[in-house]
Amino acid sequence: MRANVTREGVLAWLHAYAAAVTENREYLTELDAAIGDADHGSNMDRGMQAVLGRLDGPSAGGAGGVGALLKLAGMTLVSTVGGAAGPLYGTFFLQMGKAAGEAAELPAAQWAAALEAGVQGVQMRGKAVLEDKTMLDALMPAAEALSAAAASGLSLADALERAAAAAERGMKATIPLVARKGRASYLGERSAGHQDPGATSSWLLMQAAAAALTADAPPENPEA
């Protein structure tokens, strides 16, 4: 287990998230079909596969630390996902990357600050607030839990577990909410009773962080 977030940890996280998105592609699309336009799973899967292509390709190179990797992921999502999820997830990773800066390793508190910056980027881009039934309902509690855990001196691994649990609670709490942003908002009251697909893909992202960010080596790349 790693005590700090490293380049290898971020690579493992992005690989784990891409795998989770592929595995849950139909599920995400089903959730989106109920209150949106039925493309969240396929759009996110296309985007994360493109991210893996860049990470494993020559453009990722050996150079660049945690911040550079996150920015590369963000720019790739922005240009491949489309819709609203592209700019939102793209901004999330770009702002995280900016906050992570040039550091080769980030201790838990600094990583929590980077996550906060990413979440603020999503807020700025989408102009949503908590309980608008969006991805922020999973991300905001997760960032808050991670910061609190890091401040109380918990290990990185334990802090990430707490963040994932908070994201899951936030995701489930979107079910009764009436959407106030995005395409689902046109449904008004009819959007209640459905779990938000964006909050679900954000929970998967936090879950992947807990599972992979402190791992010692990235999982095997099947194409390598």
Add this chain to the structure above:
Amino acid sequence: MKKLINRPEDVVKEALEGVAAAHAGRLRVHTDPDYVVRADAPVQGKVALVSGGGSGHEPMHGGFVGMGMLDAACPGEVFTCPTPDQMLAATKAVDGGAGVLHIVKNYTGDVMNFEMAAELAQDEGIEVAQVVIDDDVAVKDSLYTAGRRGVGATVLAEKICGAAAELRRPLAEVAGLCRTVNANARSMGVALTSCTVPMAGKPTFALGADEMEIGVGIHGEPGRERRKLASAHDVVEELATAVVEDLPFSRGEQVLAFVNGLGGTPLMELYVVYNELHKLLEGRGIAITRNLIGSYITSLDMAGCSITLLRLDDELTALWDAPVNTTGLRWGA
């Protein structure tokens, strides 16, 4: 699905190739990232106009690229907004040193992608202004939704602002004019059939043989209500009344009346609609001093139409009359 296509996944790419083959003298088509620019871009010293959106609304936006209208258009996949890298590349390709105006239709994805593109362009030293068009009265504007959709007023804004840019008006003025057009225009549409997205292969929504969707969106979004098909007279009365009373348009005012086909309705029917609209506005003391009738902002093969009214003054009228030379709209040049 009955469509004149090869493979559904190639429709957008092959249509762009067709545009390039047909209009090489007037337009340049760039692929990866995809955008269309006027052949003489960048025009030095002129504010450049860039718009874009999902494909399937042709001739909007690519058909409005040319002298007197847009400098560039960014097509996305069918009904999917383009991405910031496309918009950034298009913005750089047309920037003539006087700044770039992005005309954006109010859909969550379009707004966010254009915002990112503007930030990226500004990082590269290009001055960008953005105006969001939201003229569809079928959607109740409220703090609790993503707001009204951008529809017919987009075409009018692109024409009028394009004319102002040709007169070398500065960016702030062209952007202000775009806001003026949006503030003085209202639209509403009706669908008689659904559209069929090539990749989906089946109609987006089900509408009975004797039903219509009042207030439909240009991607087949649900409208205000579904009901039994009525006569052109009754349908126009419903659409036009909602449009007139929303702004509101008042007795003694002059308007541009835009009767737009959604893709699957013949011009003959659009003239029947125009005739009803003309009579209705005459009865309300509103004078149609300019008009546009035809299919300009479509929804693939959807049957139906939309009505857009724009309140005119002398300035807007003169800019509307100014020469334009695009594949979709051409006069005076």
